[in-house]
Structure formats: structure tokens, C-alpha cells
Amino acid sequence: MKQVFISLIFLLLICVSCTERVVFMHEKVTPEYAEVVSKDDVHAFSDTLITPYIYTKVSSLRMLPVKEKKQKFVELLLPSVLLAQHDLNQKIKRLEHVENWLKQHPNYIKSDSIFLFDLYKQYKCSEINELKSRLKPHPVSIVLGQAALESGWGSSRFFEEANNVFGIWSYNSGENRIKALRQRDSTNIYVRRYSSLEESVCDYYRTIARVPAYKEFRTERELSNDPNKLIPLLYAYSEVGKDYTKKLNRLIKNNNLAQYNCYSIDKKFVQTETIELAQLSKFPLKNLY
Template identity: 60%
Template sequence: MRVVIFSILSFVFILVSCKKSSTFTQISILPQFAEIENVEDVHTILDSCVTPYIYTKVVSLRGLPVDEKKMKFVEMLLPSILVSQHSLYQKITRVEHIEHWLLTHPLMMKNDSLFLFKLFETYNCNEIPELKIRLKPHPASIVLGQAALESGWGSSRFFNEGNNVFGIWSYDAGENRIQALVGRDSTRIYVISYASIEESVNDYFETIARVNAYDEFRQERYISEKPFELIPLLNKYSEIGDVYTDKLKQLIESNDLTKYDSYVIKNDYFVEEVIKLSQAI
């Protein structure tokens, strides 16, 4: 099987006339948007099949007993992680659909060309094999662990005021953001303010996918879903390096977060949509 590799410049040649047509079946999730006025509004996760609640407003968990705080934090965050993971896997499926089509057809459909070009731009690459590596999500336990470290299990001001679970900084004065109370070397620091927890999780996955510092982590997660093999490769996520990854590993182990790696969205919230791919122009 030949490997299909495209540069962005090749789109000049791909967008030519084609008489064939194709369809792609996309499986989407119907999210259940919710706001939280108090911790009782957080929907309990009873088993490994999760309702996709997307929280657009959260409350600080600072004053709760430790065990309750941790549980409520997971219940707020896990649905968004599962939704984001599903979306990324759907993108991979669509990319593989394009890849398979091009094994037997010399030209790409217009819809596929636009879809692929947008992903190349977003994920800072220009080859299909590399794109698939960048799209693949990692286990929920790692996401939960990093979120817990960065937000103090939902106690941080950035989490409470801006749904910023991972403390991701803002460098654009034009986007919604929150100023940190303490700067660095007389420089003001801002973090992004998100519309929902899902938006924060999506941006986290995109950051891991785009930044060169995480290349080794991405390469390994493409072939492995074992969290404790992947964690050491996140040593560039924090200035404290291996100390950070040791803390992350200990947090995941002590809170049994790996059990959430097998959790899924309830089937009731999936919907199939057949996309008719138009002919290329």
C-alpha cells in the first residue's frame, strides 16, 4: 500500500475537474449544555457510560471536602474530554477515508480538499501521516491528571472565572482573557477565558498537537495508549520538567484516574450524518 503524502502546494493540482462522487458517514455527539449555580448541579456519573454534559458555567470547588471536590471535578470535566476525543477520532476517520479514496482515484473531492487543507493549517503540518499522529488523542487519565494539577482540582481563579482548566496563557490582546494577579519579571501574564469546559479541553488537545516540544510525546501516543509510558514525555509541559511528570504520575496513580480511560459516551447521544461529497471544481 503506497503512502499518500501531500504538501499544501499540491492543492493547486488537486482542485481540478472530477466526475466521480462519494459520501462519508459522520457520527456526531448531541451535547447537553448546562450551567452550574452550585455543586449540586453537577450531574453524577454513575457508570462507565457518560451523558455528554458540557458545562458553560462552573463554580469553584475550593471549599469542598477533598474527596467530594475531586469527584465533582472529574464529573465536570470527563464528559468534555470524551466529546473532544470522539471529535478527534472522527477527524482521523475522515482523513483515512480520503487516504483510501486516493489509493484508487487520482483526484480528491472538493469537500475533502477543503477539509484537509483546514486541518493542515490548524495542526501546523502538511502531510497526511503526520496529521494523523497530531490528531490522535491520549488517554483521559492524563488529561484529568494535568487538569487537576493546573487548576488545583477546580480551585483556581482561572477555572472559576474563565473555564480555563489547564492554565493556558493568552498572547493575543484581541481574545477573551483574564489577567493573572502576579506577573513575571515585570511582565503581565494573561490566560485565555473560554466559553465552556469543552472549549478549554479542545484548545488543550490542539496545543499538544501543534507545539514542537511535544513531538516525541505525539510519536509515542500514536502507537501506545499506556499512560505511564507517555507521562515522562510530557516533561516539557512545565518548567520543572521531570519533577512535573513525577507529580503527574503520582496524582494519577493515587486517585485511580486510569479507570476513566475505558469510559465512553452513552450511545443515546450519537447521531449519524451522511455527508455527500461534491465533485471537485
């Protein structure tokens, strides 16, 4: 009887003490979706606050006059770049929450551990600091510049038929992809097909984050956002190496792409939501797992 009484008291204490809510404040963007059949379907912007359009279908900009083609290309792509950067920054913010939690507690919250190890698997690393380094976004101007080079300012077949802005190849026959018209050393080449421009941008950032050839770039990116320091370290993106980075640097400067580094998503489309990670007792966390 005494043992039952003690057990009841123990359970009561747990119920009384389970009042500490562990939450994470997440900034959620609600995007608009659009398709482009003609140039008039591209939504222009007049200031630095951008409506977060996700374009799921685009048409080639090849036939437009050069100046108009470039402007339409930026208007198409910039919202997706800002959305991708926002998502990466939110992940980093969550990782910092995990770090702060672990400074004061002996164990992970279960939802945090799932979040963390999911990212470890996706980004091929095993430490929080390394993960934060891989997730850190680099300036918009560099992304726009590479996108313009790889797609010919929205003129390429890959851009029009596959939403593939960066010419990223596919090595997996099981994924959605299209075949290139040319072969390399008698071998067929395939590029990935994406559901939207935003998906293409996210995959580009993931490629930069995971591929060993960009380690030097990622290291410098932790220290600086200066395109003049970062661009030369992208030599591995193309077979022509330093000639590629010189061309990229000229393109960014000649088209004043640096102006877009200060653009941001219109706050009207951003909502702060509270994510409840756990309802904890004052007893050791090991009791939760």
C-alpha cells in the same frame, strides 16, 4: 450541426453517468448544556456510559471536602474530555477516507480538499500521516491528571472565571482572556478565557498537537497508550520538568484516574449521519474544479 449533436450526446452521457454518490458516515454527538452555580448542579454518573454535558459556567470547588471536590471535578470534566476525543477520532476517520479515496483516484474531492487543508493550517503540518499523528488523542487519565494539577481540582481562579482548566496562556491581546494576579519578571501574564470546559479541553489537545516541544510525546503516542511511557514525555509542560511528570504520575495513580479510560459517551446521544461529499460522473475529476 454535427458538432452540436456531438455536444448534446456528451452532455447526455454526463447526466446519465452522474450517479455515483460519494458519502462519509459521520457520528454526531448531541450534547446537553449546563451551568454550575452550586455543587448540586453537577450531574453525577453511576456507570461507564456518560451523558455528554458541556458546562458553560462553573463555580469554584475550593470549599468542598477533598474527596467530594475531586469527584465533582471529574464529573464536570470527563464529559468534555470524551467529547473532544470523539471529535478528534471523527477527524481521523475522515482523513482515512481521504487516504482510501486517493489510492484509487488521481484527485481530491473538493469538499475533502477544503477539510484537509483547513486542518493543515490549524495543526501546522502538510502531510496526512503527520496530521493523523497530531490528532490522535491520548488517554483520559492523563488529561484529567493534568487538569487536576493545573486547576487545583477546580479551585483556581482561572477555572472559575475563565473555564481555563489547563492554565493555558494567552499571547494575543485580541483574544478573550483574563489577567493573572501575578507578574513574571515584571511582565503581565494572561490566560485564555473559554466559552465552556469543552472548549478548554479542545484547546489543550490542540496545544499538545501543535507545539514542537511535545513532538517526542506525539511520536510515542502513535505507538502506545501506556501512561507510564507517555507521562515522562510531558516534561516540557512545566518549568519544573521531570518533577512535574513525577507529580502527575503519582496523582493519576493515587486517585485511580485510569478507571476512566474505559468510559464512553452514551450511544443514546450519538447519531450516524450521512454527509454527501460529491455527486461524481465517470469522467475525470478535473472536470469538477
